[in-house]
Amino acid sequence: MTVHFPEDAASDPGAAEDAATWRPLAEAARELVDLCVMSDVDAEEVRAAQADIEAAVARLRKVRRAQTMGMEYLAAGRRRPWGNPVIGLRNPIAPPLVVHSDPSGRVESDFHCGAAYEGPPGLVHGGMVALILDQILGHAVGAAGRPGMTGTLTLVYRRGTPLGDLRAEAWVDREDGVKTWAKARMIGPQGVTCEAEGVFILPRAVRERLGLPDGN
Secondary structure, eight states, rough: OOOOOOGGGGGGTTHHHHHHHHHHHHHHHHHHHHHHOOOOOOOHHHHHHHHHHHHHHHHTTTSSSSSSHHHHHHHHTOOOTOOTTOOOTTTTTTTOOOOOTTEEEEEEEEEOGGGGGGTTHHHBBBHHHHHHHHHHHHHHHHHTTTTEEEEEEEEEEESSSSSSSEEEEEEEEEEEEEEEEEEEEETTEEEEEEEEEEEOOOOOHHHHHOOSSOOO
């Protein structure tokens, strides 16, 4: 299950400075991931690049966090989803998505999936499509003030999702007690490629804040 809570890194006074430090590194690593798939240099260049990467790894390994970013900042009463594999500013495997939302629970994001996300030839891996849609569904319920855990996720793949520029949209469909239903779709140049529906369960803290009883 995936837990989705509103992003509050913007309220963290150190966030902007940390982002300025770590974003360029993640962007360089993201390009490195793509080039590990797409580069066609000769063996000597590959070995030289490997040595450079190993030197960088040695630098970064000098100090390691005791906890994941999510756990560390949650313990401090804040949350930075920078390690998230879909939206994480510091995660090189994240596209990453920048999600725009409104209080009605409608969200959207335009993003790019390159060769590192390929499943069938020329197409985004179906698991990656599911991952992205789960994330954006979570943003929708969070934007509507009903953040929660993914209870079920149902997907209908209408066609292959091509690598390249894509769009994801999601919206809240309905609410019933502790459950919120949201829908989403992935859109490529030729139209909708995948549709999803998720049921999200409000965590106890949110139930108490909204005055809702436990249970279904």
